[in-house]
Amino acid sequence: MEIESNFIKTIIEDDLANGRVNAVVTRFPPEPNAYLHIGHARAIITNFELAKMFEGKTNLRFDDTNPVKEDASFVEAIKEDIKWLGYQPANIFFGSDYFEKTYELAIRLINKGLAYVCELSQEEMSKYRGTLTEPGKESPYRNRSIADNLTLFQAMREGKYKDGEMTLRAKIDMASPNINMRDPVIYRIIHITHHNTGDKWCIYPMYDFAHPLQDAIEGVTHSLCSLEYVDHRPLYDWFIEKCETEHIPHQYEFGRLNITNTIMSKRYLKQLVDTKVVNGYDDPRMPTLAGLRRRGYTPEAIRDFVLGTGLSRINSTVSNEMLENSLRNDLLGKTKRMHVVSEPIKVTITNYPSDTPEKIVSSCNPDNEDLGERTIYFGKQLYIEKADFLPEAPDKHWRRLSIGLEVRLMHGYFIKCHNVIYDENQEIVEIECTYDPMTKSGSGFKERKPNGTIHFVEATTAVVASFNLFEPLLVDSDSDRPLIDRINPNSWEVRTGFVEPALEEAKPGEKFQFVRNGYFAADYDTTPQKPIFNRIVELKSRFK
RNA sequence: UGGGCUAUGGCCAAGCGGUUAAGGCAUCGGACUUUGACUCCGAGAUCGGUAGUUCAAAUCUACCUAGCCCAGCCA
Incomplete structure (x- = not known):
C-alpha cells in the first residue's frame, strides 16, 4: 500500500516539478520524554513514506532542548519503536548536537539588533505580553545596546545567573495579533544536567528558535508538524530569514489522528500507569506502540491503517473498527488457524x-x-x-x-x-x-x-491454557465525562480453556487465528506448561 | 470579543471550473462457504448555509454559521 493522494504529497510534487527542491528530506522529531503511541505512528509513517515515495530521506531527530523533561531511556525506546514499525532513519541526530551552532545564530540575531536580554520575571513578562485582544507592551530591557546584550548573553552562558533570572528574546512586534510574535523567549537558563550534553550548557534554546534552525542545518525540505503549530509558522520563517541560514526549510501542518475510545494524551497515559489501572506502558490495552506490540498488533496493520485514514488539515477521530479491520486483513493470510475452546x-x-x-x-x-x-x-x-x-x-x-x-x-x-x-x-x-x-x-x-x-x-x-480478552480501556466514546469515570471495568478478562496440543509450542509473540474465536498472540510470559494468549482482535461476525 | 485553521454520506477521505461526486471503514440486502470468518454482488451524499461570478461550481468571490487552536522562561 502506498500513501494516498493528500495535500502534502501534492505540495512536494509541485516543489519537485518547479525545482524548488531537488530531493526530499523529512524528519521525525520526538522529544525523548514519553513512549510513542499510535498517534505518533501517523507522523512517523507520513514522514518516512513521503520521503521514500520521492526517493528522499528521513532523519530521526530527538528534539531535546528542555533537559528538565527528558531522559535517555526514552531515546532507546523510541528507536526501537521506529525500527519495529519497519523504518530506518537516514540519520539519527539530537537537537542538542546543534547547541553551539544555535548559540552562534542567537549572537547573530543580537548583532543585527534583533534579540535582547530581558530581565522581566515570568509573571511580569506575562503581563507585558498583553491578551488575545489587546496588544502587548515593550519590555524596558528591549533597547539595550548590542554590546550590552552580547555581554549579558555571554554571562548567561557562563552560568552567572540563576534559573529564570533573565532570558534572551527575539525583538519582533509586541503589538502583533499573533501572540507568538510578541518578542518570544528564545533562550532560558536551566541549571540541570542534560541527558546528552551533561553540564556543558546552562542556557537552552526554546523549541520555536531551535526547531527551524535544526531543520535548516539538516537540510530538511518539508518539516511536517501538527495543526497547533500553524500560528508558529510566521515565527519559524522569521528565524530562518533573520538567521540567514544557507538552507531554507518550510513547515507544513496536518491534523492529529484520534481513535474512538482511545486515550493518546501523555497526561492520561501517565495517569493510567500511575494509578495502576494498567500494568505499565506496555500493557496490552495501551495505545503505546509497546503496548500494541505486546497485544499482538502488527506493524503492517498499523501502517495499513495509517495510510488508509489519509491525511488532511483536520483533527480526525477515526473509528477503532478501522484499525481492527487492518489487523484482520493482515493476520488473515499469515496466521495458522488453530482449534481452541475458550468456554x-x-x-x-x-x-x-x-x-x-x-x-x-x-x-x-x-x-x-x-x-x-x-x-x-x-x-x-x-x-x-x-x-x-x-x-x-x-x-x-x-x-x-x-x-x-x-x-x-x-x-x-x-x-x-x-x-x-x-x-x-x-x-x-x-x-x-x-x-x-x-x-x-x-x-x-x-x-x-x-x-x-x-x-x-x-x-x-x-492442553489447558489461559486467554486474556481485552476491551477498550474507555467506554462512552462521545462522552465529555472525565476520563477516570469512563474507565471500562471489563477491559481485561481472563479465561481458562483448552487448546489443541500443537499450541504448546507457541513462541512468545507468535500470532494465530483461533478458529471462530479471533486472532491471538502468545504472550511474552507463555510456557509449554501454561500457555497464555492475548486476544489481538475478534473475528467479524454477522451472527445476531 | 484579536488572530489563525477547518467544514464533502455514520467515521475517515479523494476531488483543485465541465466526471453518473473515487476509495476505505461501518451499516443494510443477497450469493458462496468445512470459520455466522474470507470472498463476491448490490444499496446510500449534490458537497455547512445564503448570495454572486460563469454557458458550466464541491471546486472562484462575498457574507453568514459551526468547530478547533493561540496569552509556558513546554514541545
Whole structure:
C-alpha cells in the first residue's frame, strides 16, 4: 500500500516539478520524554513514506532542548519503536548536537539588533505580553545596546545567573495579533544536567528558535508538524530569514489522528500507569506502540491503517473498527488457524469404537499452504464451545448444535446430539452425540448437509491454557465525562480453556487465528506448561 | 470579543471550473462457504448555509454559521 493522494504529497510534487527542491528530506522529531503511541505512528509513517515515495530521506531527530523533561531511556525506546514499525532513519541526530551552532545564530540575531536580554520575571513578562485582544507592551530591557546584550548573553552562558533570572528574546512586534510574535523567549537558563550534553550548557534554546534552525542545518525540505503549530509558522520563517541560514526549510501542518475510545494524551497515559489501572506502558490495552506490540498488533496493520485514514488539515477521530479491520486483513493470510475452546462443554461420542483418539493431519491455513500442517485428534471425549450448543434450536437460522441436529466438526466428523446430561442445578454438564464415520473431513462425503460447522478439541490430548480478552480501556466514546469515570471495568478478562496440543509450542509473540474465536498472540510470559494468549482482535461476525 | 485553521454520506477521505461526486471503514440486502470468518454482488451524499461570478461550481468571490487552536522562561 502506498500513501494516498493528500495535500502534502501534492505540495512536494509541485516543489519537485518547479525545482524548488531537488530531493526530499523529512524528519521525525520526538522529544525523548514519553513512549510513542499510535498517534505518533501517523507522523512517523507520513514522514518516512513521503520521503521514500520521492526517493528522499528521513532523519530521526530527538528534539531535546528542555533537559528538565527528558531522559535517555526514552531515546532507546523510541528507536526501537521506529525500527519495529519497519523504518530506518537516514540519520539519527539530537537537537542538542546543534547547541553551539544555535548559540552562534542567537549572537547573530543580537548583532543585527534583533534579540535582547530581558530581565522581566515570568509573571511580569506575562503581563507585558498583553491578551488575545489587546496588544502587548515593550519590555524596558528591549533597547539595550548590542554590546550590552552580547555581554549579558555571554554571562548567561557562563552560568552567572540563576534559573529564570533573565532570558534572551527575539525583538519582533509586541503589538502583533499573533501572540507568538510578541518578542518570544528564545533562550532560558536551566541549571540541570542534560541527558546528552551533561553540564556543558546552562542556557537552552526554546523549541520555536531551535526547531527551524535544526531543520535548516539538516537540510530538511518539508518539516511536517501538527495543526497547533500553524500560528508558529510566521515565527519559524522569521528565524530562518533573520538567521540567514544557507538552507531554507518550510513547515507544513496536518491534523492529529484520534481513535474512538482511545486515550493518546501523555497526561492520561501517565495517569493510567500511575494509578495502576494498567500494568505499565506496555500493557496490552495501551495505545503505546509497546503496548500494541505486546497485544499482538502488527506493524503492517498499523501502517495499513495509517495510510488508509489519509491525511488532511483536520483533527480526525477515526473509528477503532478501522484499525481492527487492518489487523484482520493482515493476520488473515499469515496466521495458522488453530482449534481452541475458550468456554468448554464436554461432549461424549457414544458410538466411538475406541478409547484411544485418532490422529488427523490438517492444514494450518487452507488459504496459505506454506503454513504447513499439524496433527489434531478426534476421539470419544471432546470439548466444544458452550455457545455452540443449545438443547433446542432457537430458530431456523441456528447453524450450530442442538438435540436432533447434526453439525460438522471442523477437520473431524459430523456429529448428532441425542442427549443432554444436567446436574442438580439444571446446568448442562455433558452432551451425548453420535458420529458418522462416513463423514470424515476430506472424504468428500456429500450425501447430506450438516447444520453448520463448529470447532472442537479432543479432551485427552487438549492442553489447558489461559486467554486474556481485552476491551477498550474507555467506554462512552462521545462522552465529555472525565476520563477516570469512563474507565471500562471489563477491559481485561481472563479465561481458562483448552487448546489443541500443537499450541504448546507457541513462541512468545507468535500470532494465530483461533478458529471462530479471533486472532491471538502468545504472550511474552507463555510456557509449554501454561500457555497464555492475548486476544489481538475478534473475528467479524454477522451472527445476531 | 484579536488572530489563525477547518467544514464533502455514520467515521475517515479523494476531488483543485465541465466526471453518473473515487476509495476505505461501518451499516443494510443477497450469493458462496468445512470459520455466522474470507470472498463476491448490490444499496446510500449534490458537497455547512445564503448570495454572486460563469454557458458550466464541491471546486472562484462575498457574507453568514459551526468547530478547533493561540496569552509556558513546554514541545
